Amino acid sequence: MRQEPAIVRMNFTGTIKNPEQRVAYLGEDVGMNSHHSHWHMDFPFWWKEKEYGVYKDRKGELFYWMHHQLIARFDLERLSNNLPFVEPLYWEEKIVDGFYPQTTYRVGGEFPARPDNFEFQDLENIKVKDMVDYTRRIREAISQQAVITTTGEYYSLNNTSGINTLGALIEPSTDSKHPEYYGALHNYGHIMLGQITDPKGKFNMPPGVMEHFETATRDPAFFRLHKYIDNLFTMHKDLLPKYTQEELAFPGVKVTDLTVDELVTYFEDFDIDLLNALDDTHELEDVEIKARVRRLNHKPFAFHLTVSSQQDATAAVRVFLGPKYDWFGQEIPMNEKRLYMVEIDKFVAKVNKGMTTVQRKSSESSVTIPDRETTKDLVKKVHDAIQTGSTFYANKDVRHCGYPERLLLPKGKKEGMPFTLYVIVTNYETEKVNDLPYDYDYGGSISYCGVLSGHKYPDSKPMGFPFDRQIDGDYFFTENMYQKDVTITFQDNE
Ligand SMILES: [Cu+2]
Structure with missing residues (x-):
């Protein structure tokens, strides 16, 4: 207000009482969030390549690979700070670590916070049970090395492009072989986490950090969700023959x-x-x-x-x-x-x-x-x-x-x-x-x-x-x- 230049020291969100705080400098790094959000801008899940005339080569595989590398890199940072590797989360288990974003929208109030040990809630349009079902169907497709298409045929995953098919299915992008049957595991996962404290919209809370690509990696649950998804990709890769x-x-x-x-x-x-x-x-x-x-x-x-x-x-x-x-x-x-x-x-x-x-x-x-x-x-x-x-x-x-x-x-x-x-x-x-x-x-x-x-x-x-x-x-x-x-x-x- 005095029209004087100022430098404000920016702290990370929590306190050192929270073990996850030791790696907050990575999850909350602006460049890291920028990388993640620009990836999603370059490869939007809603991209219709035929309609737009621009083909995005190996988009589903890149979805797997970029996120897999984000977790691996995060795990190296955890080891450097005496923390164990990231544990995946599960739809029917508590999310042990909460997150307080300490961040406010320009208009619309504060980003909602999630206390420790919160459980997934049914949203108006997405139920916890659906997430469990999607996962089960995806695991089934992986184990039988083929997905079912909208016309009821089997489409093989048992080859090097299987990962591309699976990436499109799990994200999902418009290339999903059967969006109704396999759902939207990753995208809905983000929304489930973002709306967890106001699942029915009773309090008209704005979207959580997990609902924006620009802020998602700030929440430690981002890495847990992606570890969960990554384990599905690993399950698929483990069924392919070893390199000779x-x-x-x-x-x-x-x-x-x-x-x-x-x-x-x-x-x-x-x-x-x-x-x-x-x-x-x-x-x-x-x-x-x-x-x-x-x-x-x-x-x-x-x-x-x-x-x-x-x-x-x-x-x-x-x-x-x-x-x-x-x-x-x-x-x-x-x-x-x-x-x-x-x-x-x-x-x-x-x-x-x-x-x-x-x-x-x-x-x-x-x-x-x-x-x-x-x-x-x-x-x-x-x-x-x-x-x-x-x-x-x-x-x-x-x-x-x-x-x-x-x-x-x-x-x-x-x-x-x-x-x-x-x-x-x-x-x-x-x-x-x-x-x-x-x-x-x-x-x-x-x-x-x-x-x-x-x-x-x-x-x-x-x-x-x-x-x-x-x-x-x-x-x-x-x-x-x-x-x-x-x-x-x-x-x-x-
Ligand atoms: Cu992402």
């Missing part, structure tokens, strides 16, 4: 070394400009009001991969980071660990006959995007252009969907926390889907966010390969893979 040595190997190509720079994380203060979030007076000059928030970041790093090859080749490189020990401090066997492996990069590289060193920077990761341009910077560029009479070109290709670059690494621990770094190099020639140059730029962040320009997803391997299927530890490792322990050290600058 032929499918895993790259004959003549051997990874001989993998080194990585020091992995260091830290918290930094970041100022969010509230200019376009506050009501102000048109006649008065704008005053800088900012919210200062703590956010996770890491020092930039690079990894170096040494490959020995008997021939010149084009190689697809997939890099994963996973946990070494579980919450109890026990080493996690490979077949369990695979579900917590986070794809931190995927790219194509030329490999020469003989030895080749492949270098890759963290900033080049195919899963992330950098901090986006602020409204203020954008407005300034437009103003400058008007003032100087020059032309301002908006970059319409800039990717908004993508995991924030600064969240690529989990926090780790002060004393250093061991993780597993894994790389696999395969023959890109056999998995490419078009004849574009191997280093064609699709605009970045394609791993979780796909390709939007009307192109196909650039490789034909199942998303998550080779960890999406069961692994027999004794027969899994081939020469074109490399795995090593790495340490992530959290630098406490408090």
Whole structure:
């Protein structure tokens, strides 16, 4: 009111008495929520590709993969903070952890809060029993490896595109093979959680955080719901045959070394400009009001991969980071660990006959995007252009969907926390889907966010390969893979 600039310290929602608070900095991270909401904008569940004439390649599979990775990444953060892996929720059990959003709509009052140990309630149009039935039918389809279509036929799930069918069915998108029979497990799950405290609309409460893609990951129940859904996807994948040595190997190509720079994380203060979030007076000059928030970041790093090859080749490189020990401090066997492996990069590289060193920077990761341009910077560029009479070109290709670059690494621990770094190099020639140059730029962040320009997803391997299927530890490792322990050290600058 005094027209003075101010910086307001923004806290996370709860208190340290709530164990979930230890990872609130991730669930409530603005970049994380932005990634999730932009994914859903790029792949709307209501998209009708025939009608709109724009095809979204492997949309159902991306639904599985992006959310699966969100949970895996969240689980690594939990381990870093001495919390166990996320437990799924169930329709007929209490939701142990509540959530108080401490957030208000511009118009419409406060976001509803959910106390601890609340139970799912029947809504006017969605009953708890329906959710149980949808789940049962979906589980049945998974076990018989086929879904029933609206015309009563069986449609097979027993192939690599089964996950795409299942993703469309569970989300569901307009591609669901039978929306009446299989319902809307995921979408209704969000609504059930969002309206849980005013199920009949008696108090005219506005929608909860779970009903907006922009705010959903703030609520720990988001990860519980998605773990529940993810377990269904795992159930399906576990029924597919294990990858054979032929499918895993790259004959003549051997990874001989993998080194990585020091992995260091830290918290930094970041100022969010509230200019376009506050009501102000048109006649008065704008005053800088900012919210200062703590956010996770890491020092930039690079990894170096040494490959020995008997021939010149084009190689697809997939890099994963996973946990070494579980919450109890026990080493996690490979077949369990695979579900917590986070794809931190995927790219194509030329490999020469003989030895080749492949270098890759963290900033080049195919899963992330950098901090986006602020409204203020954008407005300034437009103003400058008007003032100087020059032309301002908006970059319409800039990717908004993508995991924030600064969240690529989990926090780790002060004393250093061991993780597993894994790389696999395969023959890109056999998995490419078009004849574009191997280093064609699709605009970045394609791993979780796909390709939007009307192109196909650039490789034909199942998303998550080779960890999406069961692994027999004794027969899994081939020469074109490399795995090593790495340490992530959290630098406490408090
Ligand atoms: Cu989502």
